[in-house]
Amino acid sequence: MKITVKVNGVAHTHEVEPRISLTHYLREILDLTGTHIGCDTSGCGACTITMDGKAVKSCTILAVQADGSEITTIEGMANGNEMHPIQAAFKEHHGLQCGFCTPGMVMTAVDILKNNSNPTEEEVRHGLEGNFCRCTGYHNIVKSIRHAAEQINS
Amino acid sequence: MEKFIGKSVKRREDARFLKGAGKYTDDIKLPKMTQAAFVRSPYAHAKILSVDTSEAENAEGVVAVFTAQDGCGEYGVPCGWQVDFKNGETMREPQHPLLAKDKIRHLGEAVAIVIAESLELARDAAELVEVDYEELPAVTDPKKAMEDGAPLVHEQWADNAAFDWCIGNDRAEVETALASAYHVTELEYRNQRLAPNAMEPRSYIADYDVNADKWTLYTSTQNPHLIRLLLCAFALGIPEHKVRVVSYDVGGGFGSKIYHYTEEALLTWASKEIGRPIKWTSDRSEAFLTDAHGRDHVVHSRMGFDKEGKIVAHLTDEYCGLGAYLSTFAPAVPTYLHGTLFQGVYTTPLIHLNVTAPFTHTVAVDAYRGAGRPEATYLLERIISKGAQEMNMDPTEIRLKNFIPPFDGVEQPGYQTQVALQYDSGNYHAVLKRGLEMLGYEDFRKEQKEAREKGRLLGVGFSTYIEGCGIAPSAVVGALGARAGLYEVGQVRVQPTGKVSVYTGAHSHGQGHETVFAQFVADKLGIPMDDVEIEHGDTEQVAFGMGTYGSRSLAVGGSAIVKSIEKILEKGAKIAAHKLEAAEGDLEYAEGKWTVKGTDKSVSFGDVSLTAYVPHDYPEGLEPGLDFSSFYDPSNFTYPFGTHIAVVEVDPDTGKVDLKRFVACDDVGNVMNPMIVDGQIQGGVAQGVGQALLEEVVYDEGGQMITGSYMDYAMPRADDLPMIESDRTVTPCPHNPLGVKGAGEAGAIGSTPAVVNAVVDALAHLGVSDLQMPLTPQRVWKAMQN
Numbered sequence: 038m039k040i041t042v043k044v045n046g047v048a049h050t051h052e053v054e055p056r057i058s059l060t061h062y063l064r065e066i067l068d069l070t071g072t073h074i075g076c077d078t079s080g081c082g083a084c085t086i087t088m089d090g091k092a093v094k095s096c097t098i099l100a101v102q103a104d105g106s107e108i109t110t111i112e113g114m115a116n117g118n119e120m121h122p123i124q125a126a127f128k129e130h131h132g133l134q135c136g137f138c139t140p141g142m143v144m145t146a147v148d149i150l151k152n153n154s155n156p157t158e159e160e161v162r163h164g165l166e167g168n169f170c171r172c173t174g175y176h177n178i179v180k181s182i183r184h185a186a187e188q189i190n191s
Numbered sequence: 192m193e194k195f196i197g198k199s200v201k202r203r204e205d206a207r208f209l210k211g212a213g214k215y216t217d218d219i220k221l222p223k224m225t226q227a228a229f230v231r232s233p234y235a236h237a238k239i240l241s242v243d244t245s246e247a248e249n250a251e252g253v254v255a256v257f258t259a260q261d262g263c264g265e266y267g268v269p270c271g272w273q274v275d276f277k278n279g280e281t282m283r284e285p286q287h288p289l290l291a292k293d294k295i296r297h298l299g300e301a302v303a304i305v306i307a308e309s310l311e312l313a314r315d316a317a318e319l320v321e322v323d324y325e326e327l328p329a330v331t332d333p334k335k336a337m338e339d340g341a342p343l344v345h346e347q348w349a350d351n352a353a354f355d356w357c358i359g360n361d362r363a364e365v366e367t368a369l370a371s372a373y374h375v376t377e378l379e380y381r382n383q384r385l386a387p388n389a390m391e392p393r394s395y396i397a398d399y400d401v402n403a404d405k406w407t408l409y410t411s412t413q414n415p416h417l418i419r420l421l422l423c424a425f426a427l428g429i430p431e432h433k434v435r436v437v438s439y440d441v442g443g444g445f446g447s448k449i450y451h452y453t454e455e456a457l458l459t460w461a462s463k464e465i466g467r468p469i470k471w472t473s474d475r476s477e478a479f480l481t482d483a484h485g486r487d488h489v490v491h492s493r494m495g496f497d498k499e500g501k502i503v504a505h506l507t508d509e510y511c512g513l514g515a516y517l518s519t520f521a522p523a524v525p526t527y528l529h530g531t532l533f534q535g536v537y538t539t540p541l542i543h544l545n546v547t548a549p550f551t552h553t554v555a556v557d558a559y560r561g562a563g564r565p566e567a568t569y570l571l572e573r574i575i576s577k578g579a580q581e582m583n584m585d586p587t588e589i590r591l592k593n594f595i596p597p598f599d600g601v602e603q604p605g606y607q608t609q610v611a612l613q614y615d616s617g618n619y620h621a622v623l624k625r626g627l628e629m630l631g632y633e634d635f636r637k638e639q640k641e642a643r644e645k646g647r648l649l650g651v652g653f654s655t656y657i658e659g660c661g662i663a664p665s666a667v668v669g670a671l672g673a674r675a676g677l678y679e680v681g682q683v684r685v686q687p688t689g690k691v692s693v694y695t696g697a698h699s700h701g702q703g704h705e706t707v708f709a710q711f712v713a714d715k716l717g718i719p720m721d722d723v724e725i726e727h728g729d730t731e732q733v734a735f736g737m738g739t740y741g742s743r744s745l746a747v748g749g750s751a752i753v754k755s756i757e758k759i760l761e762k763g764a765k766i767a768a769h770k771l772e773a774a775e776g777d778l779e780y781a782e783g784k785w786t787v788k789g790t791d792k793s794v795s796f797g798d799v800s801l802t803a804y805v806p807h808d809y810p811e812g813l814e815p816g817l818d819f820s821s822f823y824d825p826s827n828f829t830y831p832f833g834t835h836i837a838v839v840e841v842d843p844d845t846g847k848v849d850l851k852r853f854v855a856c857d858d859v860g861n862v863m864n865p866m867i868v869d870g871q872i873q874g875g876v877a878q879g880v881g882q883a884l885l886e887e888v889v890y891d892e893g894g895q896m897i898t899g900s901y902m903d904y905a906m907p908r909a910d911d912l913p914m915i916e917s918d919r920t921v922t923p924c925p926h927n928p929l930g931v932k933g934a935g936e937a938g939a940i941g942s943t944p945a946v947v948n949a950v951v952d953a954l955a956h957l958g959v960s961d962l963q964m965p966l967t968p969q970r971v972w973k974a975m976q977n
Contacts, residue, residue, distance in 0.1 A: 056311070070218035071211015073442070075390045076475035080901025083390060111211035124209040128201055131870045135701030136208025137390040137442025143209065158914070165909035169901070171390050171443050172701045174877030174938075175909040177870060 040104040044069065045113030053100045060084045062100035063110060071111040071140045075169065082168030085141035086110045092148030094167070109147075111140035123147060123185040132181030134172035141168050146182045155186055192782045195710035195720050199866035202706045204699070207440075214439040216394035216411045217472045224396065225254050227458065227471040228313035230303040230320045231480065232295040235552040235894020236329040236342060239293055239302065243321040247305055250319055252312035255465050258303045259292035263460045268451050269425035270517035273672040274354045274526050274548075282354045285345045285550075287516035289426070289457040295324065296344055296515035297554050298894055299480025304457055306469055329552035329894035333512035334489040336549040344515055344550035351549040353513050354522065358530035359542040359610050368504035368541050372495025376578040382488040382566045383964055384512070384888040385881075386898075387559045388906055389700075391442020392478045397458035398468035407435045408459055413444040413698050414738020415730050417675070418451055421519070426456035434459075438728040441700035445878070446558040447482045448700070449740050450519040454481075479899040484888055485559020487512040488525065488566050494574045500582055500589045504541040505533065507570065511548045514555035521557045522548070527671045528659070528741075529563030534608035535571040536619040536657045536832060537593040542609045552894045558740065560878055560939040564658040572654040572944035573961075576951070580960055586653050586948065587627065594619045594655075600925035605827070612659060614830045615924050615932075618858070622920045623655055626834030626856040629916055635838065643956065648841040649851075650953025653834065654945035660933035661746030661829035661924075678824035679743070680735045681751030683712070683759055685817035687804035689797030691716065691723045694820075696736015697748030698727050702935065703867045704744060708752060710863055711929065715756045717783035718796055734820055742933025745863065746829050746924065753928040754821035762817060763799045769810040770794045770802060829924045829932040833857035835876070835941035837949040846972025848884055848950055854916045855941065860924040860932035868934045873915045875938020881907040882939075883946035885965050905965070 041050045044067060051066055063069045063086070072095060075083035084096040087109045114121040123146045126132065133139040142165070149156060149164035156164065161179050170178060207213050244256040257263055267287040275282050291300045303320050307313035328342045335341055336351040344351055359365070369375055396409040406429065412418050415436040423431040441448060458469050473481065492507040511525030530544040561568075579589040595606050600616035607613050630651070639649045662668065665676035680696040693712055697704060705725045713720040726732050739748070760780055767785035768775040771792055778785045786793040802809065803817040838852035855872050862868050885905035889898045898904040923930030943964070950966050951959055959974045 054311070064218075068220075069211070070215075071213075073215070073391070074217070074472075074474075075392070075442075076901050078475065078900045078902050081390065081475070111209075115210050120206075120209060127209055128205040131199075131202065131866050133205060133208055134703070134870060134874060135390065135443040136204070136213050136440065137215065139208050140211050159910075162910040162912075169388075169390060169906055169908065171388055171445070171878070171906070172874045173870060174873040174875075174907075174915060175912055176873040176877075176915050179909065179914070 038101050040101055042103050043107045045109055055099065055101050057100050059095040059098040059100050059103050063095060069110050069112050073137055073140060075137065082145060083138050083141040085144040085168065087144055087147055092145050111143055114143060122188040126181040126185035126188060130177050130181040130184055132173065132177045138168060138170045142170065142178055146185065149182060150186055150189060154190055156183065158183065192717055194714050196714045196863055198864065200706055200710055200864055202703045204703065204705045215391055215442055216396060216409050219396055219409055221396065221398055221468040224468040224470055225306050225308060225465065226310040226313045227304050227306050227469050228310065228317040229301040230305065230317050230322065231299045231301050232291065232324065234295055234324055234326045235298045235331070236327040237295040237324040238327065239291060239295060240323040240325055242302060244303060247316040247319040250316040252308035253316045254306045254308065254467070255461065256303060256305050256320065257461055259288060259290040264289040264426050264456050266425055266428065268453055268456055269421055270521065271519045271674050272523040273674065274356055274522040276354050277357060282522060283348050284517060287453065289453045297552055298896055299477065299554065301453065304461060306461060306465060331551050331553050331890040331894050333487060333510040333549050333551055336551045337510060337547055344552055353517065353548050353550055355547045356526045357543065357545045359533065359544055362543045365504045365506045365541045365543040369493055369495040369506055372503050373498040374496045374578070374582055376494050376574055376581055378492045378574045378577060378961065380490055380963055382486045382490060382569055384487040384556070385485045385559055385886050386479055386888050386904060387445040387447035387482060387485060389443030389445055389447055392473040392475060393448065393452065393482065394472040395455050395458050396468055396470045397462035399462040399466065401466055405433045405435065406459055406462065407437060408455065409437045410455055411441045411448055412438045413441065413448045413700060413740055415698065415728055416696060416736045417738050418455065419730050421451040422456055422459060426451065427460055436730045438698060444700045445560040446485065446562060446740060449738065450483055450557055475901065476899055479896060479904065481554055483518045483555045483557035485556065486566060487556045490570060492570055492574055494578055496578055496582065500584050500592050502537055502539045502593050505539050507544045509544070509546050511546055512551045512553065512556050513548050514553045515550060516555055518555035518557035521555060522672065524558050524563045529567050531610050531612050532564050532567035532657065532659060533571070533610050536595055536617065536655055538595055539609065553890055560875065561658065561936040562741065564936065565879065565940045565943060568654065568656045568658070568940050569944045572656065573947060576653065576948045577960060580955055587623065590623065590653065590655050591620065599922065613827065615827055615926055616922050617657070617830060617832055618920065618922050619655060619832060622832060622856050622858050623834045625918060625920055626836050626854055629854045629856060629918055630836050646843060648843055648953040650839050650841070650949040650951070652837045652945045652948025652952055654941045654948065655834050656941040657830055657832040658936060658940045659828040660742035660831055660936065661825055662741040662743050663828055664826060665824050675737065676824065677737055678822045679737055679748040679751045680820065680822055681748060681755050682734055682820035683752060683755040685759060685800045687801055689722065689800040691718065692726060693723060693752055694726045694733040695748050695752060696733055696738065697744040698739045700739070702739065702744060707745065707864045707867055708749065711749065712752060712756065715753065716796060717781060742935040745929060745931045746927050746933050747823060747825055749929050749931065750825065750927045751821050751823035754823050755819040758819035758821065759817055763796070765810050765813055766799045766802050767794045770798070826926050829860065831857065831859045831932040831934065831937050833937060833941055835945040837945040839946065839949040839953055841950060841953045841971060846968040846975060848966055848971060850880060850913055850946065852913055852916065855938065856918045856920065857937050858920045858922050859934040859937060861921060861930035862919065863931065869917050871934045872917055872938040875936060876915050876942040877907050877912055878939045879942030880912060880946055883943045883964055883966060885911065887965050
């Protein structure tokens with residue numbers, strides 16, 4: 038099937054097998070390997086992207102379902118060398134270790150802060166429920182997202 | 192010159208990860224690369240009656256299908272540690288084939304590999320492989336595996352034991368002391384099986400180059416050189432100098448990526464057969480079935496006390512499951528990495544541990560964050576707290592009574608334990624005192640009392656742990672059965688322009704070596720951190736190495752780099768003396784330059800570097816160049832320690848445990864980068880809390896795994912945890928040049944018993960004195976009803 042998707046501001050048209058996931062399309066066809074696959078049950082959130090402004094787990098969406106949508110992946114977050122405030126906050130507050138869950142965490146944070154510009158610790162933790170991190174114990178991820186909110190608001 | 196040691200320097204690796212530009216193995220695409228899928232057994236124990244691959248071979252896009260009949264890796268993957276029976280019988284070491292031939296011994300064992308033009312086509316074709324099995328009864332519990340009539344994992348031996356082992360004082364002597372003890376506390380439990388769950392699933396690409404007759408293996412490993420050695424010398428018997436192993440970014444390890452896995456060897460073999468690169472990336476379901484698990488000890492322990500609460504003796508029997516085959520480090524985990532920590536931080540005069548280690552029809556059990564030490568700590572910290580509860584003592588008072596007095600390993604000698612080791616330095620009183628201050632212990636007990644009166648169940652739990660890190664003195668571990676040395680290699684190459692490339696055999700998969708190692712190298716050389724680059728993870732770049740595990744990177748790998756820096760400065764001084772026309776003895780090195788003492792005559796590191804590579808006016812007889820490599824073999828292990836305190840509230844209606852506070856005061860020796868040490872502790876604590884409250888791999892009686900996905904295996908999520916309150920005391924390691932002890936595993940080692948002790952404390956007035964992990968609401972609720 039033929040799909041047209043706008044990814045990080047660039048329109049792409051491809052003939053894709055109906056069974057391939059959006060993650061697979063991003064990684065294998067567009068070579069956007071920043072979106073990761075950590076599980077096969079939509080449990081880990083490493084594949085989180087935003088689609089039409091909402092955070093979604095791209096492993097649970099078929100590429101054909103994304104036809105006509107606008108997608109942002111982790112590769113679309115920085116403006117050249119200038120990191121997005123969420124990315125900058127993760128660096129500043131050591132919100133990542135191995136980096137594997139990080140793209141999903143950052144994209145989920147985009148969604149959290151879009152819906153709530155000044156979340157409490159509890160609200161951030163609740164918002165991260167769909168994302169696993171095995172390295173950080175979430176401590177510094179929570180801290181990073183709250184500091185990003187401050188930066189964005191200031 | 193700016194100094195970096197001890198500062199929370201932000202990580203230089205972060206930019207690539209935050210921009211989605213990390214290079215994990217699955218991100219790599221090679222020209223003409225094929226994809227593999229495995230045909231795995233749906234049974235834990237079965238005879239393979241037949242395998243029919245004909246339909247799969249003819250399926251669309253299939254390049255090749257291989258089974259054990261095709262002669263892949265006749266040796267199998269090796270085990271790296273030998274622990275013989277107490278009676279001298281050699282450890283029973285079954286062959287671990289790359290593909291199962293006649294017999295299946297655990298769920299998910301691979302029977303065939305299907306290689307195709309794409310992953311989808313490989314998976315489609317794998318479904319067409321017909322395997323005829325005859326299912327057999329299985330045993331998955333380590334204690335049941337040793338019962339008469341238990342199904343045998345390997346028929347060539349009369350029972351399932353791989354070995355048995357003991358450590359400590361004479362058993363009869365310990366029994367006698369227990370018989371005459373004022374009080375004996377008994378504990379029986381299972382230290383449950385865990386899945387390490389690094390977020391990046393294992394991933395490999397094998398690429399055989401027919402023209403060069405060379406292999407490249409891209410692999411998600413914690414120790415590329417070790418994989419190369421095991422692959423070449425044991426699994427395949429191929430020449431080591433023709434194999435390059437590359438491990439770029441790795442998405443977490445926690446032990447599970449130390450081991451040499453069958454898939455790595457099989458892909459390497461098959462790549463030559465088909466003459467093309469092959470990629471395989473595990474999915475999470477395969478990871479649950481095939482990554483080595485951790486823990487799985489069945490424990491029975493008794494600790495005797497005198498009437499003041501001093502420990503007089505400690506006796507333990509354990510059944511420790513090894514799984515169907517011996518994984519790389521497996522025999523060391525329930526023995527030398529476990530029993531040697533049974534002293535804890537206490538002066539216990541008599542200790543005996545007896546271990547029976549059987550095979551079971553499960554995937555292998557090996558080191559998982561802490562490896563044997565969390566199991567030892569859990570036992571010690573639970574049983575001493577239970578002892579205090581039974582003797583109506585405060586859990587901190589009983590600990591203080593039994594602590595080994597402070598010793599720095601310099602003025603006061605190291606502490607000789609009853610279980611082989613000599614601790615390097617420790618101050619257990621100070622770290623408990625600080626932990627209690629952080630908690631506000633007295634206020635908490637008041638709050639707890641008031642809460643109880645209102646029907647609220649608050650509890651506090653302590654763990655005053657010690658662990659052994661920085662493995663290890665090669666001669667010591669060699670005597671204990673290791674088949675490898677455990678030194679580390681560090682090369683410092685000063686470039687002609689004075690920029691410095693450092694090559695380390697340690698491997699970073701989240702620890703931040705690229706930043707931390709550059710911090711101390713810059714300080715030791717007195718140059719800017721930007722002038723130092725840390726390289727790791729490629730056997731063609733780094734001379735050799737043993738990799739990262741056992742919190743060893745800085746203590747062993749860092750020390751190797753320091754040795755090379757010393758050689759650089761020694762040679763640099765000769766060049767500087769020549770340039771300054773002074774005697775070497777009259778020079779001092781500081782702030783990146785050699786100065787003639789008491790004068791303003793100096794020469795910079797950069798000038799000396801250039802002269803070393805452009806040796807026109809140069810000391811006679813001195814070789815050009817400024818590039819040194821060192822092997823550092825430590826003289827002892829390191830022994831980090833600390834106090835972990837959990838505060839919980841239990842829901843009286845549901846039994847759900849809410850972890851309200853977690854206080855971690857750790858002593859990891861000198862600290863290079865506090866931000867990174869805190870991060871290591873926080874992450875470790877989360878894993879330890881996961882074991883206490885949530886996680887367990889469950890196999891049913893037939894060997895089916897009923898926790899094989901994130902729908903069933905409960906890993907901690909963000910809302911399961913509070914912020915971790917951390918602080919430190921600093922007791923430097925006296926025997927390595929950086930004075931560091933290691934911080935990678937402490938969090939996971941100390942935290943688990945603190946949480947369980949807290950829940951027992953919350954319910955103690957209801958008569959609860961023990962709970963089995965994980966402390967699910969159902970288990971806690973049931974305990975409250977009894």
